[in-house]
Amino acid sequence: MADVMRQAEPPLEREILDALVEATARQDRTAFITLFNFYAPRVKSYLLRLNADDSLAEEIAQEVMLTVWRKAGQFDRTQASASTWIFRIARNRRIDAARRAAKPELSPEEPALLPPEAEAPDMAAHASARDVRVHEALKDLPEDQLSLLRLAFFDGLSHSEIAERLDLPLGTVKSRLRLAFDKLRRRLRPEDL
Numbered sequence: 001m002a003d004v005m006r007q008a009e010p011p012l013e014r015e016i017l018d019a020l021v022e023a024t025a026r027q028d029r030t031a032f033i034t035l036f037n038f039y040a041p042r043v044k045s046y047l048l049r050l051n052a053d054d055s056l057a058e059e060i061a062q063e064v065m066l067t068v069w070r071k072a073g074q075f076d077r078t079q080a081s082a083s084t085w086i087f088r089i090a091r092n093r094r095i096d097a098a099r100r101a102a103k104p105e106l107s108p109e110e111p112a113l114l115p116p117e118a119e120a121p122d123m124a125a126h127a128s129a130r131d132v133r134v135h136e137a138l139k140d141l142p143e144d145q146l147s148l149l150r151l152a153f154f155d156g157l158s159h160s161e162i163a164e165r166l167d168l169p170l171g172t173v174k175s176r177l178r179l180a181f182d183k184l185r186r187r188l189r190p191e192d193l
Contacts, residue, residue, distance in 0.1 A: 017082040018075075025072035032072075035082075036065050043090045050094050060097060064090045137187040145180035148173060 017038070023031035043064050047057035067089050075085055107113075119127070138146060151157045151165065159177070163170040 014081050014083070018077040021068070021072050021075045021082045021085070022077070024069060025075065032069055035068060039068070039083075039086050040065050043086065046087060046090055047094055050091070052094060052097070056097060060090065060093045063093055067093075133188060137184050140187065141180055141183060145176050145183075148176050149180055152177065 017035070020031045020035045024035060040061050044057045044061040047060050048054070052060060064086065068086060075082065079085075080088070138149070141149070148162060148166075151162045152159070157165065159173050160170055162168075163173045166173070
């Protein structure tokens with residue numbers, strides 16, 4: 001009993017494939033079926049060579065062929081052949097899939113994405129009173145000490161950066177900051193904060 005050998009389909013010529021895409025643009029279902037049968041397995045094989053797993057390659061191949069059906073009107077045989085156009089779509093879809101895979105999905109329950117919880121009224125009142133006490137205590141500091149505190153805490157500068165900016169010796173910066181903290185400690189009790 002002889003094995004029945006499946007004969008390979010003869011390759012379609014460029015002009016025929018280009019014409020099939022143009023016919024698909026006119027919503028010719030028969031032309032699209034011919035394109036689908038010819039290109040879908042080739043696109044899947046191409047995607048597998050681009051390291052897509054089997055299910056992803058199948059999914060992208062389906063998307064590519066759906067894009068061919070929807071956007072066949074954009075095909076221009078003077079710009080590229082049908083093969084080039086279709087495989088470019090496949091390549092771009094594979095790149096998009098790789099980008100999606102590399103970018104994790106954000107959970108709506110992610111704590112960083114949730115709005116801050118409303119502050120309890122008693123805590124808000126305490127914070128407001130604390131801010132007033134700290135502001136009043138800062139007013140009592142000499143300007144040279146206050147400016148150093150601003151540079152250290154609001155601008156985030158290190159002691160050496162402050163010394164360089166103000167052209168002061170590092171020891172002077174450190175001693176003025178120490179004096180400022182001592183005055184604030186005397187004025188503000190820990191239970192007030």
